[in-house]
Amino acid sequence: MGYLVEVRLAMLCRAPVVFIKGDRQARATEDHCESFALLLFRCCPPDVVLFPHCVEEVSALAKVCHNHRLPIIPFGTGTGLEGGVGAVEGGVCFSLRNMDQVLDLHQEDFDVTVEPGVTRKALNAYLRDTGLWFPVDPGADASLCGMAATSASGTNAVRYGTMRENVLNLEVVLADGTIIHTAGKGRRPRKTSAGYNLTNLIVGSEGTLGIITKTTLRLYGIPEAMVSAVCSFPSVQAAVDSTVQILQAGVPIARIEFLDDVMIDACNRFSSLSYPVTPTLFLEFHGSERSLEEQVNTTEDITQSNGGSDFQWARDTETRNRLWKARHDAWYAALALRPGCKAYATDVCVPLSRLPQIIVETKEDLIENRLTGPIAGHVGDGNFHCLMVVDPSDPEEQHRVHLFTERLARRALAMDGTCTGEHGVGLGKRALLREEMGHMAIQVMQSLKDALDPKNLMNPGKILQPREL
Secondary structure (H helix, E strand, C coil): CCHHHHHHHHHHCCCCEEECCCCCCCCCCHHHHCCCCCCCCCCCCCCEEECCCCHHHHHHHHHHHHHCCCCEEEECCCCCCCCCCCCECECEEEECCCCCCEEEEEHHHCEEEECCCCEHHHHHHHCCCCCEECCCCCCCCCEHHHHHHHCCCCCCHHHHCCHHHHEEEEEEECCCCCEEECCCCCCCCCCCCCCCCHHHHHCCCCCCCCEEEEEEEECEECCCEEEEEEEECCCHHHHHHHHHHHHHCCCCCCEEEEECHHHHHHHHHHHCCCCCCCCEEEEEEEECHHHHHHHHHHHHHHHHHCCCCCCEEECCHHHHHHHHHHHHCHHHHHHHCCCCCEEEEEEEECCHHHHHHHHHHHHHHHHHCCCECCEEEEHHHCEEEEEEEECCCCHHHHHHHHHHHHHHHHHHHHCCCECCCCCCCCCCCHHHHHHHHCHHHHHHHHHHHHHHCCCCCECCCCCCCCCCC
């Protein structure tokens, strides 16, 4: 990057500017590299990191980058898992942490607008005394605009949906610095049939079409009561059959999480629990006291008919939080199975009816290839994760993990599923996306990219593969 361009960037931005020098493939900073799948994606820091304070600064800086053909990498909190914020072509990282305001809360309309530095936990802390909450929970305390960029979801998606269903409007800075509002400036209706759905075009675009600088989100009333439970099963099939039957019975269950025997054993050890080491469901019910009684009775009947054990209940807030912390700590529990190793998480999603088959085949694959990969999943959505624990000093094992993750994704595609349920495409699943979507759909995506970012500056190299010459 030329010296004059660096000076211009520094002058335009009142916030700190960090110039990172040295070998791009070797250098690393804690803030800008922690999100990478360390074993599969080499750390690629940018040449410059900018910390804008407002959308006007983002727009002005984007114009400079556009004029000088400098790649732009939007950065929130770095919790993504598919190498989505790696500066593979160098360039300028826009770190949005200083844009951290909750801007407009409309309690009576159940919506709120936030800047990209606002995280999920920070928003819910802000909402604590309003009787409202934002339920999309990917586990990590991610930036809400980053969650929109990756179309994140998580444990509550079975009842409340993913980010795609909960984003009403976005403010976006395009590659040339143009500021747009995907549903119209200030608009926040609960539904619309006006024109193309630009909001959902940007949701899931992973920074390749623009920089999200505001998002307007749906909010929900905090339930009168919540009850959590844990139930063990004799087989994967029994656990998934229970899940399907609970949903078919119309139980508005809030969370229904699956842990295989390896994962529950790891959680037992890490979180000092004593659950049976068998396929296990973690469940949570939201509603009034009367409705909870009905939900629980129906669910108990279904689980018992499938060989499930008696529920272990968590009714008070402290016990429920401890139970779900154990689930959210699954990553660290998996790591503790092999001290000194690193972890890489991959996910797929299939129709519910195919979930038992794919989990059984995946476990057989792991055993056959001598890999440690506990399984945890949002089974109400047909989505599950393999938390691969790998020796970073063993290239042969890393190669086996790479081959396994490709087999897993193609297994999901063969079962009418998707190669990524919620992690996104990033760097790691570009070829798989082409297999999933087909040539013509990818061409349409490329045309949209060319229209909004003709110089290919926005997070280049992600989602879409380089053009074939």
